[in-house]
Amino acid sequence: MTAKPYNPDPHAHPGLHLIALFEASKGLLAVLAATGLEILGPLPLQGAISHLIRRFNLDPDHGALPSLLKMISPDAVHMAAAGIFAYGLLHVVEAWGLWRAKAWASWLGCLSAALYLPFDIYAIVRHPGWASWSVLAVNLLVIAVLARDLVRRKPRR
Template identity: 35%
Template sequence: MKLSGLKPIALFEASKGLLALLVALGIHELAGDNLQSVAESLVTHLHLNPASHLPGIIIDASRSLSDARLGLIATGAMVYSLVRFIESWGLWHQVRWTEWFALVSGAIYLPAELYEFATSPNLLSTGLLVLNLAIVLYLYLTLRVQRKTHQQ
């Protein structure tokens, strides 16, 4: 017996894969450009204060990124995207190993999300923690129900 909540999780994983793919393509497109200039333009376009913390981090990071590092980051984002698409496909088609993979890959983030929530609780950290906990718990229950059904 399969529970029906796997399809929304599959869509969520596919959206993470799509976001990673867009990031990879964006990084690839920016390779060779003056990244510091691009980052400053982006901060200005978004009407952010370049002297504040997060925009400052973005501008400082853009200074230290070489084309080789950008290529490595883009490759990592592509691999992450591919993994998320495979996981999504497997969850959609109820392939058991992808359910285990999704459980483990979701659980890996829990310590970092708990730490972030404990040190600086805000709406984003709370939302991510609750969402990921719900997904991990649902996948655990799904696998547990399957195991009990399979044993009977």
């Protein structure tokens, strides 16, 4: 059985295009979130967390939410926004590369999707259900499509 030679035409890879659209949407949402975080600043976050503490009658001095509330400052918001922006920009660049069927983008996508696998498995153990299994299935499908693309690029002997 002989394999088809790799087609360098980016339009011959609909799977890559679908993943590129998915990555672009994740990246654009992250960039929008970072922008919103910068525009709004720490006050709305502090207000929302204070509301949650009051709403659920939590101890205002101990626990995860009060600790988070104490950590929110303008500097922390700037750092979080910068990290979210970098994450979004990375996904937008990856999406561009996948749309153009670049090998480096397939490598980047494969590695970044694989980094999520331990968290996906942890989510299944902690919260078994269709949502956790669906996220794992999507990540495994992305890895399979990108790995297949990389294998097809190898020259045949």
